Amino acid sequence: MTFRIFSLGLLGTFLWPWLLIIVVPYATMQRIERVEFNEEDDGRTGVYAPARPGRVADGAKVYAANGCYACHTQLIRPTYAGSDVWRDDWAGMKKTESNEETRRETTVYDYDGESFAQIGLTRTGPDLSNIGRRVESYVKGTDTTDEEWFLMHLYNPRGGFKYWSACPSGPQFFDVKKHYGQGNGGGLAVQAPEGYEVLPSDEVRALVSYLISLRKDDTVPYSLNYRADKKRAIEQ
């Protein structure tokens, strides 16, 4: 084998996969088009653009920098690849008297507003694709707001009955500050040393805002809906 043949061989064997699985799909996905609703299938028109209010970009950075992806995924796989759709409240909410059936797989538009899709490395903890909606259902009928629920969870995940949780508590997210009189407001409802209160940092507020934005309860266009029992609008 001469050096010439070797170099050509090296170039050839690497260049093809590099083009076919990296460069071309990258360029294609970069220019992916929005799906539109149409009258026949969906009963309405317009562009499907899932709204994600809140500090998504900021919060995603905090999520990334703290390595939440080491234990949490954000991917609802189709049924051929896993049973995610059936697990309670992961893929959306099941149909009950009070809510519609919203379970669905992850679509390409679910990561809008983020620079990197946090698919995640392991499922040491549960999938978070729908955590915003899930927590909404946790706090329903209590006087906690979802933001408070998240803050309490991040302050101490092992409160309540979840002694088995491996979710790390995030002391770096909270400042323990001296308070005067009634306090500054916004302190967490946890036991703090006498005269002190626990205040969430700006960072953790962004993170919580991001987590709240993770939800799968919107209506997707007919063509993106992979449910077996889906119906076109004109059939209904």
Place this chain on the structure above:
Amino acid sequence: MATDSDSIQHADPDLRPAIDRSLRHPVMFFFTSAAAWLAVALVLGIIASAKSHAPEFMGNIGWLLYGKSQAAHLNTLVYGWGCQAAFGIIIWLMARLSRKECRNPGTILVAGHVWNFAVLFGVIGILSGQGTGVPWMEFPSAVWPVLLISYVFIMVGSVVQFRCKEGGHTYISQWYLLGAIVWFPWVYATSNLLIFTFDGHPLMDAAINSWFKSTFILLFFVPVGVGAAYYLAPKVTGRPVHSYSLAQMGFWALAVIGPWTGMQKLTGAPIPQFLPYVGAAATVLFFIPAVTVAVNILKTVSGHNTTISASPTLRFMIAGIIGLLVLGSIGVCLNFPSSIKYAQFSFAGYGYEILAMYGFFSMCAFATMYFVVPRITRREWLSRRFIRWHFYLSIYGMSTIVICTIGGGLLQGAAQEYWNMPWSDAATRGYAYGWGTTVSWLFILFANIFFLLHLLLMWARLGRRSQHPTLLSKHTSESPHGPEGDIDEIQAANA
């Protein structure tokens, strides 16, 4: 060809010591700083692993949060230890095999220092919460161009040496090493540019990231480890490589298969459907080059039982090659269509990476270091006991980690799939195996404290002054370091 290399050989009998002398400082610098980073990586690994089953362990130290310590652990393991060990191996082997002295040890040293500072900066970045959150690329994004540039300065000398060597023959190790030298920057630059610099779709960034992890292992660490083994096996036993055509086949199989691997991590994600399938198929096919290499090397050393039990180099190398075989087989088990969903989000993925980085690559790297360091320092290793401890603790630790992460990981993955059982089942299933992993990391840490100490003594030139190499058994008939000839002579004598 035989006469060709013979004449060069006899023309310059002092060449080998001269090459070793020219490379002493850069190679020792890479080996010692790599070993130091390995110790750091192991400490971080123990902390992270402990946190995965005992979350309150060091729970009030925010910068050691599981996600951060785990990321820092893997990044120091890969860039601090793995890459630097590989650099030392590449520059030494390329110089020896091209029969050229190193002309730019100063440049390499400076670039090596830059590399170390960049890694240090990156790790501090991760722990202080500036990490990018992209697995294996968590260093703040200012770090990667620095690493890439210093890489170029470290490697350029070896390529030049290869291009202006005399004599036409190229030994199989050189193909592997040249492959690694070219593949790494291609993979690394592509991934970093597409993920951090250009504005791509978030999902495609994630896909490229898993391609990056996989190709980094299979097209950098694997060829460097295999290249070293193809040098050491014939060299120490004094016997030519079992089959040269098998060796070539193994190389091209790796070159053809390696670049397609990785994206199976995104099975079920809304990316073009063929990507995960191709990734899974290629990772299964990686079994072919792995077996080819393993058979060839093991055939080369088989029958030399006294040498194997006496020579630290051979022992570590064989352990590494067995690690490669296991890696190939586990790649098959984890990437079958029916098993992928169990492996995809369990500890098994981590187990695969650790098996590649420690069970295979590090063992081959240790083998090379046990061979090279006495030659460049002109001192022999001090303690046979240290070497033994290093070996046995590594083997025990590594086997347990593989069983815990991959076996335990598959059970964990199965629990995740039982969708009608409560989630706490799946979440707690892994804890016992997590304990196992933590304890095994402790073993490996002890092993490498012995190694680091030993290496530092050698670096300080406190090794034994002796004509006799340090062997693991007292009475041996064959010289366990093999005849002091060039690899080509061994090859040619039997051609």
